[in-house]
Amino acid sequence: MKFTELGLNPILVKQLESLNFTVPTEVQQQAIPEVLAGKDVLAAAQTGTGKTAAFALPILNKLLECQGVLEEARQPRALVLVPTRELAQQVLESIQALSQTTSLVTVSLYGGTSINVQTNKLRKGCDIVVATPGRLLDHLYCKNLNLKSISHFVLDEADRMLDMGFKPDIQRVLRTLGDQPRQTLLFSATFHKGIKNFAYRLLDAPIEVEVSPANTTTDLVEQIVYPVDKSRKHELLSFLIGSRNWQQVLVFTKTKQGSDALAKELKLDGIEAVSINGDKSQGARQRALDDFKVGKVRALIATDVAARGLDIPQLEQVVNFDMPFKAEDYVHRIGRTGRAGQKGLxxxxxxxxxxxxxxxIERLLDTRLPQEWLAGYEPQPQSEVNPERPNKRLSKSAQKKALKARLGIQSKRR
Known part of the structure; x- marks a missing residue:
């Protein structure tokens, strides 16, 4: 099947061709016809499968059909809610790319940036709003926009929004929408019971689209677990990056403080690293991501919240420095690699x-994750571990010295 067979506006099809998109992904093949038919859709698909275009293309198609009316009033007709700033920026860029040859205007609203700049954009009029719940409510409180004309409402990464406690905010947003008929689309990486219960209270007789079984990982991602003493995790990570010549690796930690500390440790080992977390300004997070994408930084250290929605083309390696507390987060984390048909680790x-x-995690995925001990990094039996000095074989300074000798790295310590 090709995009030309989905009933899309020729303007959109031509733009897709200019972007070298001719064949829709599976979720696009299933969802686009249903959205074009005006039905509510509840969709689950792994990350990197083209979910944004699956809802953006048919919505753009609908807006083009009534473009004359829109230009007269210029009130937003489509609202896309996302959980994080990074995902808001990513969705904005995707929609702008797809609608480049049209006069449709998309505006993004998220925290960490000037609300006045966003207000000025809203006053000029727009057709689509992409927003995080908190910043959207700020604008509503200040009466900077009116959502009474919304005819298309999208919840993207809905599972993460519920996990992050956005349900009350979503309900507040819903109360501001008009009473006119509205199409609602809910997209999620996973379908768990909470998501389905929430979706069926929100959607009207939705069509379910499930490209892959719930809570599964793509076969394109090779998974491996290395047992190691906690005190030697940083050393092992430096060894893997250096000895295997990883030029771009996304590393997950469980805390903001842990992400900052690990980035500093890697820098001292001669590995360019930067952290992104909720304590960083949006500008700092964007600069870090840009530097990582262009290769100025080899390791991007992130917490789950900061990394949600990151789209890093051709990312080959993801590392769980700390295992996630929630098994579902493992699926989201490793979904940053193995995207768009590319292999990942x-x-x-x-x-x-x-x-x-x-x-x-293994219970969730219903599979065993391969485990392998790396020579020189075998974990000690628990009975032999001294809590005051977890690694008895080498002192910390000796471990550092041995590591740098193996990697040929000069210390940056002064």
């Missing part, structure tokens, strides 16, 4: 106390 560094977290 997901490495997990598992300390003894994280075995239960790996067990939970």
């Amino acid at each position: 997901a490495v997990s560094l598992m300390s003894h106390d994280e075995q239960r977290l790996v067990d939970a």
Whole structure:
């Protein structure tokens, strides 16, 4: 099947061709006809499968059909809610690319940037709003926009929004929408019971689109778990990056403080690294991401919230420095690689106390994750671990010296 067979406006098809998109992905093949038919859709698909275009293309198609009316009033007719700033920017860029040859205007609203700049854009009029819940409510409170004309409402990464506690905010947004007929689309990486319960209260007789079974990972991503003592995780990560010549690796930590600390440690090992987390300004997060994409930085250290929705083309390696507390987050994390048909590698560094977290992931995926001990980094039996000095074989300074000798890295310590 080709995009020309989906009933899309020739303007959109021509723009897709200019972007070298001719064959729709599976989720696009299933969702686009249903959205064009005006039905509510509940869709689940792995990350990197083209979910944004699956809802953006048919919505753009609908807006083009009534473009004359829109230009007269210029009130937003489509609203896309996303959980994070990074995802808002990514969705904005995708919609702008797809609608480049039209006069449709898309505006993004998210925190960490000037609300006045966003207000000025809204006053000029727009057709589509992409927003995080908090910043959208700020604009509504200030009466900077009116959502009474919304005819298309999208919840993207809905599972993450519920996990992050956005349900009350979503309900507040819903109360501001008009009473006119409205098409609602809910897209999620996974379908768990909470999502389905929420969706069926929100959607009207939705069509379910499930490209892959719930809570599964793509076969394009090779997964490996390396058991290692917690005190030697940083050393092992530096060894993997250096010895395997990884030029671009996304590393997940469980805390904001942990992401900052790990970035500093890697820099001291001679590996360019930068952290992104909720404590960073939006400008700092965007600069870090841009530097990572162009190769100025080899390792991007991120928390789950900061990395949600990141789209890094051809990312080959993802590392779980800390195992996620929620098994579903493992699916989201490793979904940053193996996107758009590319192969990827997901490495997990598992300390003894994280075995239960790996067990939970295996139960969720209904599969065993391959485990392998790396020579020189074998974990000590728990009975031999001294809490005051977890690694008895080498002191920390000796470990550093041995690591740098193996990698040929000069220390940056002064």
